[in-house]
Amino acid sequence: MVPGARRVARVDRGAVLLVPDGALHAPEVHVEPVRVGLDHDGLVPGPDGERTAPTVGDLVVVGERADGTAVVTALVRRRSALVRDSAGGTSRTQVMAANVDVVLVAEHLDPDPDLGRIERLLVLAWRSGARPVVVLTKADLVPDPSGLAAEVREVALGVDVHVVSAGCGEGLDPLRALLAPDVAIVLVGPSGAGKSTLVNALAGAPVMETGERRADGRGRHTTTHRELVPLGHGAMLIDTPGIRGVGVVADEDALDATFADVEALAKGCRFADCAHGREPGCAVRAALDDGSLPERRFDSWQRLGREMAFQARRADAALAAQDRARVKKQARAYRSRTRPPA
Ligand SMILES: Nc1nc2c(ncn2[C@@H]2O[C@H](COP(=O)(O)OP(=O)(O)OP(=O)(O)O)[C@@H](O)[C@H]2O)c(=O)[nH]1
Ligand SMILES: [Mg+2]
Ligand SMILES: [Zn+2]
Incomplete structure (x- = not known):
């Protein structure tokens, strides 16, 4: 404090x-x-x-x-920050939440969980400096929640994965255990995942509005702003609007943490700069061929890596432009100071 x-x-x-x-x-x-x-x-x-x-x-x-x-x-200096790259051609990043201890990645079990989205949000979470945790919601709507949870655990390495049914108040105890005094938890995930329902269940009161998505599946987000909800015993929950697409900010460590399995394989490639294409002695390709590394996961790793490289170049270019603008402004100010009076 x-x-x-x-x-x-x-x-x-x-x-x-x-x-x-x-x-x-x-x-x-x-x-x-x-x-x-x-x-x-x-x-x-x-x-x-x-x-x-x-x-x-x-x-x-x-x-x-x-x-x-x-x-x-x-x-005050932030001890953690959940940052996204905001869409568009600028280098703008947006701090979604600051000083959080846990990033709770919420994903619904019905419709099927989107593994790529979970991976993307885990990269963001690892980068934030807070601890990532996954919560799978709407367990009451599927016949085999633990089977689906097992699939998610394979892509959420080193991360606790909890299964809840917030509507019925089931599976909440492991989440309640995280809510120590002074702990702040931010919930992120797609619209309709049940983030606000979960906030209400944990708060024990209807603090946030919840809602059905429109039948045409378009548009409506029930939560429209980010909001911190202080809980009675000093813990805090931060509810956020559903994310549609969220850009990652370059961070090699976060990518490594999220894809520790692929990174470990890549270390076994014969060439340090292996592109995991057709090079001899490629451990990644071998794992893809024998099926131990799913193509989907490999593609996801590559896509996020490329996106980070692109984001970093864009940020560099914007910084350079800012520098040029600053130099110009200084030069103008200097000229106006030194210009002889007319
Ligand atoms: N069956 C079932 N329905 C749930 C559960 N959790 C949430 N819902 C329902 O799912 C719908 C969306 O829930 P919200 O909590 O508003 O979802 P959200 O993630 O906050 O959505 P946005 O605010 O748009 O980002 C609501 O109709 C909830 O009642 C659950 O565990 N089981
Ligand atoms: Mg909501
Ligand atoms: Zn390789």
């Missing part, structure tokens, strides 16, 4: 909604978030002075404006 700091429960155009950080209030006491304004640009000085957009889970310090109104004056 940082003395005096408060948690961002929600970001809302030009302001943040704050709750006490880890305050051990009685469970029956409902915390009403306090709305505090931001500077006009919506940014707050971070620990290294750089101006940063606060996000849900952030710890911030509140001060006073000259007119006596409250304003966020500082952002």
Whole structure:
């Protein structure tokens, strides 16, 4: 805990909604978030002075404006950050949640779980610095939840995989066990996975709205903003809107952690720079041929690796452009200072 700091429960155009950080209030006491304004640009000085957009889970310090109104004056260094690459041709990344301890990757068992999506979210989770955990929802809708869970465990190496039926309140104990005081857990996953239903089940109260997806399967997300829900005993849950596509940010360690099996195989290839195509002595190709490494998993690993390389180049190009712009601006300022008066 940082003395005096408060948690961002929600970001809302030009302001943040704050709750006490880890305050051990009685469970029956409902915390009403306090709305505090931001500077006009919506940014707050971070620990290294750089101006940063606060996000849900952030710890911030509140001060006073000259007119006596409250304003966020500082952002505490983040000990973890769940970052996605936002779509489009820019190098923008988005911090989905900060200072979380666990990234709970939620995926439904009905329809069938999407293994590629789980892998993608695990890369994001490993990169965040928080601990990834997978929760498979809607167990009550399928005949063989443990069979499906076994398939998911094969792609979630070193990660606990829990099976729940939040609607009926079944399988929640291992998740409750994670909710120690001061622990923050963010839920991520597709729309309709049952993230908000799970938040309500764990909170023991209908704090988040839940809903059916439209019959045509298009559009509607029930949860439309990210929100931190403080639980009675000091733990926190962060609910997020369903993700459709989420871009990964370059991070070799996160890719290695997620695909430890493929990485281990690749170390056994004869050539250090093996492309796992038709090279002799390729251990990856051998595992694909004998079926011990599924093609799907290999493709997923390659795709995410390529995407990361692309993201890194894009980020570099944007940085270079920023540098050029800064130099230009400085040069302009210099010229205007040194220009002889007309
Ligand atoms: N049968 C069954 N239905 C569930 C379960 N969990 C959630 N649902 C239902 O699934 C639907 C979607 O649940 P939500 O909790 O709103 O899903 P979400 O992941 O928060 O979706 P977004 O907010 O759009 O991202 C709702 O109608 C829930 O009642 C479950 O364990 N079993
Ligand atoms: Mg929701
Ligand atoms: Zn190889």
